[in-house]
Amino acid sequence: MPKENNFLLLLLGQVFYFISIFVFIPSLILKERPGIQKIDYQNSLPLDYSHSYSQSFTTDRDNINSFSILFKNPNLISKDKVLLELKDGNQQTLTQLSITGTAIGDPDWIRFKFNPLDTKKGDILYINVSSDSPGNLLYIVGDHKNKSINFKTTYKADSLKKSFESTINYQLKKLNSMNIYYFYAYTSLILLVNIYLYKYHGNKKS
Amino acid sequence: MVLLAILIRFLIIPFFYHPDIKSQHYHFQFLSKGVLNIYQFISTNKKNLGYSDTFNYLPLTYYTFGSFQALINPFLGSDFNLWLNDWGETKNNNPNINFYMLILKLPYLILDISIAYLLLKIYKQIDLFYLWLFNPISIYLIYILGNFDILPTFLIILSYYYLKKNKLSLSYLSIGIAIALKVYPIIFLPFLFFYKKEYFFKHLKYIWISFLPLVLTIIPFVFQNSFLNSFLGSGLTQKILEYKVYNIPLFPVIYTLILLQYIFSKSKYKFEIATTLCFLFFISLLNFHPQWIIWFFPFVLFIYTKSKLSKKIFYILFFLLSFLYIFLINDNYLFWGHLVAIDPIFADITSPYKLIKFKLNQNPDTIRLLIHQLMLFLSVLGFISYAKRK
Numbered sequence: 001m002p003k004e005n006n007f008l009l010l011l012l013g014q015v016f017y018f019i020s021i022f023v024f025i026p027s028l029i030l031k032e033r034p035g036i037q038k039i040d041y042q043n044s045l046p047l048d049y050s051h052s053y054s055q056s057f058t059t060d061r062d063n064i065n066s067f068s069i070l071f072k073n074p075n076l077i078s079k080d081k082v083l084l085e086l087k088d089g090n091q092q093t094l095t096q097l098s099i100t101g102t103a104i105g106d107p108d109w110i111r112f113k114f115n116p117l118d119t120k121k122g123d124i125l126y127i128n129v130s131s132d133s134p135g136n137l138l139y140i141v142g143d144h145k146n147k148s149i150n151f152k153t154t155y156k157a158d159s160l161k162k163s164f165e166s167t168i169n170y171q172l173k174k175l176n177s178m179n180i181y182y183f184y185a186y187t188s189l190i191l192l193v194n195i196y197l198y199k200y201h202g203n204k205k206s
Numbered sequence: 207m208v209l210l211a212i213l214i215r216f217l218i219i220p221f222f223y224h225p226d227i228k229s230q231h232y233h234f235q236f237l238s239k240g241v242l243n244i245y246q247f248i249s250t251n252k253k254n255l256g257y258s259d260t261f262n263y264l265p266l267t268y269y270t271f272g273s274f275q276a277l278i279n280p281f282l283g284s285d286f287n288l289w290l291n292d293w294g295e296t297k298n299n300n301p302n303i304n305f306y307m308l309i310l311k312l313p314y315l316i317l318d319i320s321i322a323y324l325l326l327k328i329y330k331q332i333d334l335f336y337l338w339l340f341n342p343i344s345i346y347l348i349y350i351l352g353n354f355d356i357l358p359t360f361l362i363i364l365s366y367y368y369l370k371k372n373k374l375s376l377s378y379l380s381i382g383i384a385i386a387l388k389v390y391p392i393i394f395l396p397f398l399f400f401y402k403k404e405y406f407f408k409h410l411k412y413i414w415i416s417f418l419p420l421v422l423t424i425i426p427f428v429f430q431n432s433f434l435n436s437f438l439g440s441g442l443t444q445k446i447l448e449y450k451v452y453n454i455p456l457f458p459v460i461y462t463l464i465l466l467q468y469i470f471s472k473s474k475y476k477f478e479i480a481t482t483l484c485f486l487f488f489i490s491l492l493n494f495h496p497q498w499i500i501w502f503f504p505f506v507l508f509i510y511t512k513s514k515l516s517k518k519i520f521y522i523l524f525f526l527l528s529f530l531y532i533f534l535i536n537d538n539y540l541f542w543g544h545l546v547a548i549d550p551i552f553a554d555i556t557s558p559y560k561l562i563k564f565k566l567n568q569n570p571d572t573i574r575l576l577i578h579q580l581m582l583f584l585s586v587l588g589f590i591s592y593a594k595r596k
Contacts, residue, residue, distance in 0.1 A: 010210075014217065021221055026549050029542070033551060039295060170549060174301045179283065182305035186220065193213045200209060 007198050014190075027160070027167040035060045037152040044072050044139035045149070047082060052130035053140060053149050059123045061155035062162065063116035067127055068152040070141040073104040078137035084112060085128040094125070101138055109152070116156040127151055208319065211339035215318070218349045219311045220304035223547040225539055226497075227310055227352040228297075230271065232290050233261045237272025238279060244268050249432035256293040260436035266386040266423045271354060278309055298550035307352070307547055314348050317360045324363045325504055328370060334511045343525060344503060346496075350544050353497040358384035362391050363504055366477065369398055374408060378415035386419035390501055393461070393488075397480050400469045449491045460487045460589075467593060475512065479592050481505040486588050489528055490581035496532045496540065517591075524584050531577045533558050534570045 036057050045051065067086065078101030086094045097112045104110060119125065129140060129149065142149030157163040175183065233244055241247045244261045252258050261268065279286070282305075289300040300306075319339075326335040338344060348356050361384035368377035381398060384391035395416060399409050427433035449456045461484065468480040485502035488494065510521050533541050538557040545552040562570040 014213075017217060021545075021548055025545070026552075029555060030549060030551050032554075167549075178301035179285070179305070182302055186305065186308060190213070190216060193209060193216060197209045197213060 007201060010197070011194070014194075022171050023164065023167055026170075027164045030167065031163055032065065032154050032156045033061060033166055033170070035064070035153040035155050038148065039070075039150050039152065041142045041148070041150045043141065043143060045142050045144055046136075047071075047080075047129070047131050047138045047140050048136040049130075049132055049134050052128065053142065053147060055127045055129075055142075055149045055151055057125060057127075057151070057153070059119055059121055059125060059153070059155070061166065062120050063155050063158050064119050064125065064153055065116040065156035066111055066113040066154045068109045068111040069127070069129060070107055070109050070150040071104045072139040072141060073101050073106045073108065074137065074139070076106055077101075078104070080131060080133045080136040080138055082136075082138060083128075083130050083132065085126075086117075087126040087128060088119075089124040091126070094119075104138060107141065111152075116158050207336060207339065208322075211322075212315070212319070214340075215315055215345070215349060216308075218345060219315070220308040221547050222350040222352070222544045223298075223303065223307060224351050224353070224544060227307070228290065229257055229259065230263075230354065231275060231310060232257050232293075234268065234272040234275045235287065235290055237268060238276035243427065243430075243432075245427060245430060245432040245436045248436070256291050262436055264386060264388065264420070264423065264437070265427060266383070266419065267354070267388065269423075270357075270387065274313060282306065282309060298546040298553055303547045311349055311352055314352070314354075314356050317356045318344070318348050321356075321360050321363055321504060324360075324367055325508070328363070328367050329508060331508075331511060334508055337507055337511060338504065341507065344500065344507075347500040347503065351497045353500075355388065355497050355500050358388045358391050359500050359504065361387070362394055362501070365391075365394075365398060369401055374405075374412040375415055378412050379419075382416040382419040385416060386423050389420075390498070393484060393501075394481065396465050397468060397477055400465070401477060403469065445492045445494070448493065457487060457491050460491070464589075475509070478505045478508050478512075482509045483585075483589055483592060486524065486585035487582075489524075490578060490585045496528075499528065520584065520588065524581060524588075527577050527581050527584075531574055531581070534562070534574045534577070535559065536570070 036059065038055075038057075045053070064086075069084070071082075080101045082099050082101075082104075084097045084099070086096075088094055094117050095114045097114070099110060099112075127149075131138070140149055157166055233248075236244055236247060244265075248255065248258075248260055283302075285300065285302055286306060289303065289306065292300070322335050322338045325338055326332070347353075361380045365377045365380035365384065368374070368380060377398060381391055381395060385395075395413075398416075399413055400406075401409075424433075446455070446457050464480050464483045464487075468476055471479070473479060481502050482505055485499075485506050488502070489499065506521070510518060513521065536557070536559040537543075538553060538555065538560075539546075541557050542552045542555040543557075556565075559570045562568050562573065
């Protein structure tokens with residue numbers, strides 16, 4: 001086979017490799033992506049029946065499929081029930097869930113997972129957390145002043161197209177936030193080795 | 207071909223990750239901050255450290271890689287230290303992680319290519335040279351797991367090279383440095399010592415050199431509890447003794463048998479056969495960590511090249527089972543987690559262990575046990591086969 005063909009094959013192989021590890025594999029494997037979150041509150045807020053919390057957030061992707069809340073169950077003694085609701089901007093309930101203290105550690109991020117909902121990027125949603133037991137010994141981590149709580153969200157692409165889109169968006173975002181000199185250094189390194197390979201291969205043939 | 211091998215490595219190095227490289231370099235960073243006794247430092251400051259695990263390696267490892275990190279630090283920028291010290295939710299999110307992987311693993315590339323040339327010098331076999339450069343197993347062990355075991359491995363091969371050249375002092379010094387970096391090369395020491403029975407007294411004259419680097423580097427720490435607790439907690443000794451029959455640890459017994467067979471063997475390749483047999487039993491008896499495979503791999507690869515087709519199939523089967531065993535370990539960083547340098551969400555993907563346990567309702571530990579028993583059976587077959595051939 002002529003040297004150009006061999007080298008072209010090698011180049012194509014490298015392009016295929018990069019597309020595979022950066023786009024194909026993540027798009028096919030990673031259906032779920034994390035979205036908006038608030039994780040830096042430190043205070044424990046009581047969760048008895050006189051206290052309920054409503055956390056609003058604006059979705060940053062389509063199709064929410066889970067949210068997580070940071071609970072505390074001191075000495076793991078509480079078996080009380082906690083009610084959770086996810087509501088849309090019109091206060092219509094999208095999903096309702098509950099959990100008891102037996103499944104909550106101290107502290108413990110509890111994830112509430114459901115089938116991807118038909119929500120769009122930019123929707124305003126509310127997570128409501130409440131309890132109907134007066135002596136509930138569970139706590140939630142948040143900020144008393146703002147009545148705001150720690151939470152995380154995830155979103156699940158409901159089609160391969162969306163999965164590819166979110167993978168490409170993530171990789172572009174990563175590329176933009178990385179030190180561009182590192183990118184240039186690596187690209188130059190790969191180019192240099194390829195040029196040497198081409199030259200060496202050419203010399204060998206002649 | 208070497209250029210092509212280097213290109214393949216450059217394509218792999220930045221994009222695959224294992225948290226060991228971060229935790230090790232987390233500890234190594236303290237050398238450039240003036241910490242000479244890492245064991246005492248961790249013991250005293252445990253509560254204030256982002257990563258609170260003990261440093262389970264020997265002092266020479268700390269000084270060697272700590273110096274390397276101090277040397278390359280100016281090229282890595284201040285963000286590197288932020289990444290090293292981030293053990294929270296965003297620990298895998300640094301956008302420059304690919305570049306850090308590239309720089310931190312560069313010494314491994316030099317050692318890897320040097321091993322290829324050393325193997326060529328020792329065996330003068332071009333097929334072994336190419337097999338070393340292009341086999342996926344060593345690429346996985348060196349660059350995907352990214353552990354520093356490649357340095358002691360290089361020193362073991364260097365030691366064997368000097369042994370073949372009859373330069374015993376250099377041979378024992380090489381393995382001595384390897385032992386001072388990580389204790390496991392001590393497994394190879396008796397094989398070096400009994401390489402030529404007729405030179406027994408000559409070997410006796412030089413063997414002390416192999417203990418010198420270890421003794422010199424641990425003297426300042428050896429009576430400190432912080433050092434003893436950290437080092438003895440690393441688990442290799444316990445693992446060597448863990449598989450017992452009638453309360454007798456099996457690996458030391460088999461090791462002794464292999465050594466006895468080695469002493470009386472007349473085979474030209476007795477060193478390689480003995481280390482390969484050690485490898486087979488080491489992997490099939492111990493609850494091994496995948497990086498340990500690299501210790502023996504160059505010699506196993508040599509035996510592979512010298513084997514007939516049936517034996518080649520035997521080795522391929524053994525390695526396939528070994529990797530199946532590794533992928534069924536309950537640690538996502540040994541499967542999808544390697545790709546967190548591409549996208550950190552890979553750390554949260556269901557591992558094969560959890561997939562089997564929760565989706566297929568099977569016990570992955572039972573499957574691993576079966577695989578291990580099958581590997582042990584193959585090892586026994588291998589031992590019998592080589593024993594027959596003397």
